[in-house]
Amino acid sequence: MNKGFPLVVLLAGALLAGCSVSVPPATPQPSPARPRPVGVVEGPGAVPSPVAPGAVPQCDPRASLRPDGALPAPGAMPAGSTMRRIQDRGRLVVGVDQNAFLFGYRNPATGQLEGFDIEMLRAVASAILGDPDAITYKVITQAQRIPVVKSGEVDIVADTMTITCGRLQEVTFSTVYYEDGQKVMVLKGSGIKGPDDLGGKRACASKGTTSIAEFQKLPAKPVTVGVDNWTDCLVMLQQGQVDAISTDGGILAGMVAQDPNTEIVGRAFTEEPYGLAIAKENPDLVRFVNAVLEKTKANGEWAASYRRWLEPRMGPQAPPPAKYLP
Numbered sequence: 001m002n003k004g005f006p007l008v009v010l011l012a013g014a015l016l017a018g019c020s021v022s023v024p025p026a027t028p029q030p031s032p033a034r035p036r037p038v039g040v041v042e043g044p045g046a047v048p049s050p051v052a053p054g055a056v057p058q059c060d061p062r063a064s065l066r067p068d069g070a071l072p073a074p075g076a077m078p079a080g081s082t083m084r085r086i087q088d089r090g091r092l093v094v095g096v097d098q099n100a101f102l103f104g105y106r107n108p109a110t111g112q113l114e115g116f117d118i119e120m121l122r123a124v125a126s127a128i129l130g131d132p133d134a135i136t137y138k139v140i141t142q143a144q145r146i147p148v149v150k151s152g153e154v155d156i157v158a159d160t161m162t163i164t165c166g167r168l169q170e171v172t173f174s175t176v177y178y179e180d181g182q183k184v185m186v187l188k189g190s191g192i193k194g195p196d197d198l199g200g201k202r203a204c205a206s207k208g209t210t211s212i213a214e215f216q217k218l219p220a221k222p223v224t225v226g227v228d229n230w231t232d233c234l235v236m237l238q239q240g241q242v243d244a245i246s247t248d249g250g251i252l253a254g255m256v257a258q259d260p261n262t263e264i265v266g267r268a269f270t271e272e273p274y275g276l277a278i279a280k281e282n283p284d285l286v287r288f289v290n291a292v293l294e295k296t297k298a299n300g301e302w303a304a305s306y307r308r309w310l311e312p313r314m315g316p317q318a319p320p321p322a323k324y325l326p
Helices: 006-022 082-089 116-129 142-150 211-215 228-239 247-260 283-298 299-309
Strands: 092-096 102-106 134-139 178-180 182-187 204-208 223-227 242-246 262-265 273-274
Touching: 082 092, 082 116, 092 116, 092 142, 092 178, 102 116, 116 134, 116 283, 116 299, 178 247, 182 211, 182 228, 182 247, 204 211, 204 228, 211 223, 223 228, 228 242, 228 247, 242 247, 247 262, 262 299, 283 299
Parallel strands: 092 134, 204 223, 204 242
Antiparallel strands: 178 273, 182 242, 182 262
16 A cells, blocks of 8 residues: 555646646626616606596696595594595505605605605594594505596505696696605716706606606607616616606705715606595595695794605795685
């Protein structure tokens, strides 16, 4: 055994030496492409306007149904009313976003839905049921807002929803509870200074919003990229898959708060009056909600909510005045 040992060592050394010269150098592998969010659509006409084709009658989108006098006491809703059905159910059922920071988002520390839109709904729940927490939340995308109202799945949608004459053909809205305008958000140092610089650039917005319809009208002709949720736009911007995000200033301010490498640039190029969406079959609930909104503006609740959620990033704003149909 001792005599054979050197031979084994020599053979092993020869094999190792042979291996060292026969292995080719490693070929660098390309890094994998970053995946895009599910449901992305891109290109001219890929994302239709949220308004159905055809002529839309002219209207005053800010005008809603006038309240029926003083609010009844919580828990004492009129018999046969929509509010009484909600009272008997014991919960207000609402459609909301969980991705719109400042308006409707899920606080990761508590798991609770919070924001300016959420507080408007809490005021309605308190007025009907005497408990602002008596709410069942259904998380929806922007494209689902009108369908869930029309189907009766929810009593109200509060989801940064602009009142338009086209949408008023399908649902009813409260009076305006917040005024905004569409702007552009980009990565710092992008060179894009506003909507006029979006020619040929990929501009992202959530499907089912007026934002897509509006930036498709821009003379600069950006390339439309539609996604299911606003957070998808932010991820795509961070990964370089889009050049800009365009939507209401308040929504963009929430994204900038989450990523300091982004900025809002240029002028607002639309007017976006927000309303709470309610089924056409429930005009009594519209009148009731309008009375609740009047109360929040008169007693300081609206102002307190605005100061908490929006004023630090959007600046001072007075409550929008209520406007009613004749």
